[in-house]
Amino acid sequence: MTTLTELSTLDVLEAEAVHVLRECAAECERPVLLFSGGKDSIVLAHLAVKAFAPAGLPFPLMHVDTGHNFDEVVAYRDAMVARLDERLIVASVEDSIAAGRVQDETGPRASRNRLQTTTLLDAIAEHRFTACFGGARRDEERSRAKERFFSHRDAFGQWEPRNQRAEPWSLYNARLKPGEHLRVFPLSNWTEIDVWAYIEREGLELPSIYFAHERQVFERDGMLLADHPAVERYPHEQLVTETVRFRTVGDATCTGAIRSTATTVREVLVETRASDVSERGASRADDRTSEAAMEDRKRNGYF
Numbered sequence: 001m002t003t004l005t006e007l008s009t010l011d012v013l014e015a016e017a018v019h020v021l022r023e024c025a026a027e028c029e030r031p032v033l034l035f036s037g038g039k040d041s042i043v044l045a046h047l048a049v050k051a052f053a054p055a056g057l058p059f060p061l062m063h064v065d066t067g068h069n070f071d072e073v074v075a076y077r078d079a080m081v082a083r084l085d086e087r088l089i090v091a092s093v094e095d096s097i098a099a100g101r102v103q104d105e106t107g108p109r110a111s112r113n114r115l116q117t118t119t120l121l122d123a124i125a126e127h128r129f130t131a132c133f134g135g136a137r138r139d140e141e142r143s144r145a146k147e148r149f150f151s152h153r154d155a156f157g158q159w160e161p162r163n164q165r166a167e168p169w170s171l172y173n174a175r176l177k178p179g180e181h182l183r184v185f186p187l188s189n190w191t192e193i194d195v196w197a198y199i200e201r202e203g204l205e206l207p208s209i210y211f212a213h214e215r216q217v218f219e220r221d222g223m224l225l226a227d228h229p230a231v232e233r234y235p236h237e238q239l240v241t242e243t244v245r246f247r248t249v250g251d252a253t254c255t256g257a258i259r260s261t262a263t264t265v266r267e268v269l270v271e272t273r274a275s276d277v278s279e280r281g282a283s284r285a286d287d288r289t290s291e292a293a294m295e296d297r298k299r300n301g302y303f
Contacts, residue, residue: 010198017186020149021051024184025058027174028131035061037077038249040135060087064120066112066251067094068230073249076207091123108232111253121157131182139191149188155179192279200265212245212260223256247279
């Protein structure tokens with residue numbers, strides 16, 4: 001008699017992500033896993049460890065560092081890489097500025113977020129990477145909903161959403177011309193709630209800023225930005241101390257906090273299920289510059 005076992009949603013998503021990781025590692029000559037120390041990249045790194053255990057990862061990790069990251073996230077990044085005993089490549093926006101590849105912005109709305117694209121593409125070319133694993137999800141933003149699991153980039157690192165490859169029956173086309181590469185998104189079908197539920201199930205540690213804590217912040221355009229050396233305030237923007245957490249982690253100049261009392265993964269899950277605002281909509285100023293801000297950046301080679 002055959003016994004059928006019904007897999008949970010998390011089991012199905014985990015199996016799908018592991019399959020994508022293994023398929024890319026098998027088909028692509030020089031993959032790399034983009035690792036920022038944010039929750040999605042933490043889940044992705046955990047899945048990669050599972051996918052290739054008991055061996056180590058068959059590819060390095062890489063962080064594109066703007067120099068304006070939160071200290072807690074950078075400390076977590078270094079600690080996790082040391083624990084995994086894997087190689088970390090740090091591609092620095094500071095180095096790109098010093099080399100004259102990009103020009104630093106100035107003023108209260110200055111950000112290095114857009115500058116990361118040049119640093120990323122330069123690092124891909126320098127190390128001759130043919131595939132970059134990313135933690136992007138289709139539920140995050142409408143341009144990301146257009147992505148395939150294997151998302152093609154041309155020789156200039158650019159993305160053309162109308163020129164993506166079909167993926168019938170989970171079959172992925174990794175063929176590339178010289179200079180081209182792929183962005184590979186194993187978490188494409190996950191939601192923010194799935195990520196948090198998986199973190200709870202697997203007992204994963206996260207940077208402390210994902211949970212409620214007191215922090216000096218100021219309000220700009222309906223968003224709470226943290227007091228940070230890289231963030232210049234307008235004269236009317238006054239600091240106040242609030243109990244906040246971060247739903248997403250990025251450059252401090254464009255990542256907003258939300259008011260929260262959630263100090264555990266379970267409490268974050270409850271808050272997230274009750275929220276009627278998307279993760280990036282609630283906390284990413286870089287997506288508010290225009291209606292197509294994310295898609296414009298992605299077409300030019302952004303994550």
